[in-house]
Amino acid sequence: MKKPLILALLFSANAAAFKIDTHVWVGQQVIEDLQDGKLDFKVDGKTISVPVNNNTKDLILQNQSYYRSGNIGPDMSPDVIVGQSQIHTEDQLDRTMWNTSQWLDFLDSVAERDSERAFVLGFKAHAAADIFAHTYVNRYAGGAFDLADGEIDVELRHILIESLISKHTPKGAYSSQLSVPVGFIRDKIVYNPDTQSQWNSPSGSHLYAINTLRKNVEDLAHSNIFKELKVAAVKAVAKAQAGIQLNDQTAEKIVELGEDINKVSNWNIDKAQQIRDAATRFKKDLTNGHQKLISAQLDTINNAANAVVKAHGELSNARLKLAKLTNELNSIPMNLTEKVTEKVCKNVKSWSGGLFGGWVTKKVCESKLVEKIIGLNPTYKVQQELIRAEKRLVEKLGSSITKEVSKLKKASKDAHDILKSTIELENQLAQNLIETLQQFHTASISPVEAFLKAWLQNIDLATTQYIHNINHAVIYSVTDKDRSQKMINDWVTCYSSGLMGMPVTLTSSRCTVEDYLQETLDKLSEIMHVVSPAYKVYEEIQRIKSKVANKAVEKLIKELTSDELYQLLKHLRSDMSEVALQRQFSKDNSGKGLLLTNDIVTRIKADMHVTGNSQFNPSKFAAAHNAVVLAKLSILNYRELNHLIAQFGLSSSQHYGSSFYYAGENILSSAVRSLDGNHQWQEVAPQYVRRTGFSGVSTQQRKFGYAHNNGTQGFKLWQDPNAQSRIFKQLFIGPLVPGIDAPSEVGLSPLSGIQYTLDSCSFAPFPQDEQDRTCTVIKVLPALTMLN
Incomplete structure (x- = not known):
């Protein structure tokens, strides 16, 4: 019971550095730029264009809703637990578990239909966007999102920063135009024999249990x-x-x-x-x-x-x-007459026995007020x-x-x-x-066999609906939290019993009837205040019931989850405002020495180039700009990537041979260990910001990318020295986190009492670590020249 409960609540508390609406926005930028069959990149005021093959172009443009959903990626698929705890990260203690690069390769290998391939291309775009998004959020939060490290301060900072970015993300009608390939997720990911070793783990145990049950029933049925x-x-x-x-x-x-x-x-x-x-x-x-x-x-x-x-x-x-x-x-x-009168009477009778209950039944049913109001x-x-x-x-x-x-x-x-x-x-x-x-x-003989085969069908139906409801719960989590929660509740109530052999048609039909009755009650409430003075009493009773239910849920959460998760969920059910963000950065109970400042909202808004409640500036907010650029690069094949590189005057690579990319490769191939980390273009990320007197994090805990490893791995545009200076630092802008590392560039004063800041500036925006003083050297060069 613990796992479904965590699932029902944790989806809104995921480790996404961008919330899903921001990810969908990134995907939409790719779609809009692709309309003319090429992708444009701004470099030093000029535009470099790369033609995209018709196959990729058509896949995306003819399956836009699937591509957008793919951009939400492992924040919802195959479900939020596995997506966040496996696809996003790397288990450094268990080398049998796939990391992000291996998951992306697997998805590439199983996608066949156009809708599936468009979804997987969106999945890659999500990974691309996360590289810069997590780099930005982790820097402020003080580390990667991790519910198993004994504190929740970093996690709360993550979620509150994401909420602020989401608030200022440009909006459009495309945000709701999303399609989830449920059959693909079920049959080619959840049921795939190759993924069973991944599900046989604490985070994937629920999917492993479904597959084990299904196999046992299937073997017996046949x-x-x-x-x-x-x-x-x-x-x-x-x-x-x-x-x-x-x-x-x-x-x-x-x-x-x-x-x-x-x-x-x-x-x-x-x-x-x-x-x-x-x-x-x-x-x-x-x-x-x-x-x-x-x-x-x-x-x-x-x-x-x-x-x-x-x-x-x-x-x-x-x-x-x-x-x-x-x-x-x-x-x-639709003048309802007898049929509606019957429905109203039937439903009102269910309220009898309570306060004023008998009087309401008589007033509505016996006097036939509904018929008088509606007419024939x-x-x-x-x-x-x-x-x-x-x-x-x-x-x-x-x-x-x-x-x-x-x-x-x-x-x-x-x-x-x-x-x-x-x-x-x-x-x-x-x-x-x-x-x-x-x-x-x-x-x-037949009834036993028929029962087993029916059970197998119900397992498939329950799993299909699980994927549909959980993925859509994530989609609705930004715009309609009540509907989001209902998607999960509906699966538990209406479909989960199918795993145990109960016919799904029975439980789903019951839920359909309940939904109809609730809809009828909702419509009835619109005229109840006219029909019955006692309706105010009914409203008060409903309010009290809701309050009691919320308290019961909170108690249940406390009993069934760890104290760390309970505290996090308790916070999530309360204030997610700018005031809450500021409050979170005024304290530190983690013991890690996290950044403290009384102007965190000002700094993040300055990074986004936001004024008041305006949208962030896509061309100046470095994390968003770079996320879009890398998302564009993620859909290019090896020929198109090499064509882009050639436009910067490069063909061969110091580490990767006669070309940078080879058949079957893309910009993310063997490049990313973990999306939850940051600075994945490097093998080892810089230290996290800490207050003076606190220790940093070990090198092993900051390995989120790969070195070139004799031309077999790594983010090639960074690992190759020539490509790093002539391409990476031209395509991507910075400083990435000026509010911390280059405050003067956004009109802010430096933060005091902190260590491990990066020496970053617009003309040298990507220092490798805190010892890299390139910006300082460049700044003092004119003065040194004058001395000579």
Whole structure:
């Protein structure tokens, strides 16, 4: 129970350095720049353009909603727990667990459909954006997001900074145009055999449990024992009742081909046509002697199958007409009359027994105030009668199909009995298609097998809905937190039982009814204050219930989670404002010596070039600008990357050979260990800012990228010295965090009492560590020149 509860609440507290709306904004910048088939990069006031191959361009532009969702990436997929705790990071203690680069390679390898490939391209763009986003947020927060290190000060700083950036992110209609490839996530990620070793870990244990359960049920459902039992039963019946000794092959054919005809639920129009065709083939193949014997029965089968086909066609037409009538009904002014009165009465009765309960029932139901308020509409009544008539036709046709299927079964059974009585049954069954003649019903065996197969289907349905609801809960977490929470609650209530074998249709139908009743109550509330003076009392009761429920949830969280997580969730359920951000930077209970300042909001807004409540400046806010640039680079193939590099006057690489990128590679290939870290273009990130007197973090804890390692790894545009100076430092702007490392560049005074600042400036924005004093040297050069 602990895992679902954490899942239900933790999604809003993830380690994303940009919130999802900012990530979607980054993806939209790529889409807009790609419209003309090329990507533009601003360098020293000039524009460098790179043509993009039609395949990539079309993938993104024709699947924009999937690409945008991909930009949310591991912040929601495959679910928020695995995305945050595995795909975002690297487990330095367990080398069997994949790091970010390995996950990106895996996703590339399993994406096949255009929508899937567009989603994976968005996933890469998310990773690209996170490199600069985490570098920015980690610098202020004092470290990477980590719920297992015994403190929550760093984590709260993360979330509050992200909220401030989100508040000033440019908005657009595209923000809600998102599509999640649920089938791809389920079948090619969650169910993939290659990922099972990754799920077999604390953070992936829930997905491992689902896969283990599914495999066990599937193995049992398809076990040979069921088939062996059926074969033995068919042979025994043939021997006992007809004195015929069937061989195993014939008995197996009876079992395999005869099951469908016993399952009414499988009788659709395609199945009816299949049986009809099989009967025709069988009739042609029979010997002359047996043809006379059962020709009439085969005609009956053929006629019955034709009747099913015809009835299905009529039923489809009737359903279409019913849908059309229903749509027309919706366009008629909906004066509710008896049906609404009945619904209102039924729902109001459920409130009786409470304060003023009996009086409300009498006032609404017995006096028929609803009918008086709404009035009658003859057109509406006529339309209702047409719909009722069409419904009766649908029901009649459905009954007709059932009867014809019954006839078909009976004919099949009769034909089977006739054949059983002949001594040549063995040869005839072995030589001909007999699916239309088999009617032995192994009722004592089938229910167990059917239950297991149904259980397997329910596991798939529950998993599909889990992925859908959890991913959409993340999507709604920014714009509609109530709906976000409801997505998770709905899965737990309506679908999770499918994992335990309960038919999902039962629980999901119940939830559908509950949703309808709640919608009815919501609509009713709009007129209740007119109908009943007691409605104010009802509102007060609902308010009290909500308050009590919130307290109960908080108590449950406290009992089922660690104290660290409980404290974090408690904060998240309260204030996320600028005041809260300022308050968080005025204290430090972590013991790490985190940055303290009374103007944190001012500094971050200065970094974003925000005035008042305006949007951040995409061309000047370095973290956002660089995130977009790297997201663009992430969709280029190796040829396009080499073409871009050539425009800066480079072709070969000091570390990587005759080219920088080779077939199958992209800008992120073997370049990133962990998205949760920072400065991933370097093997080792600089120290985090600490107050004077506090120690920094070990080198091993700051390894988020790769060295060039003899031309096999690393962020190539940085690891190659020529590319670093001529390309990396031209494409990307800085300082990245001027509020800390270059305050004078944004009109602020230096912070006092801190150590491990970076010597950064606009003409040398990327120092490797705190010992790199390039900016200072450049600044004093003019003075030294004058001395000489």
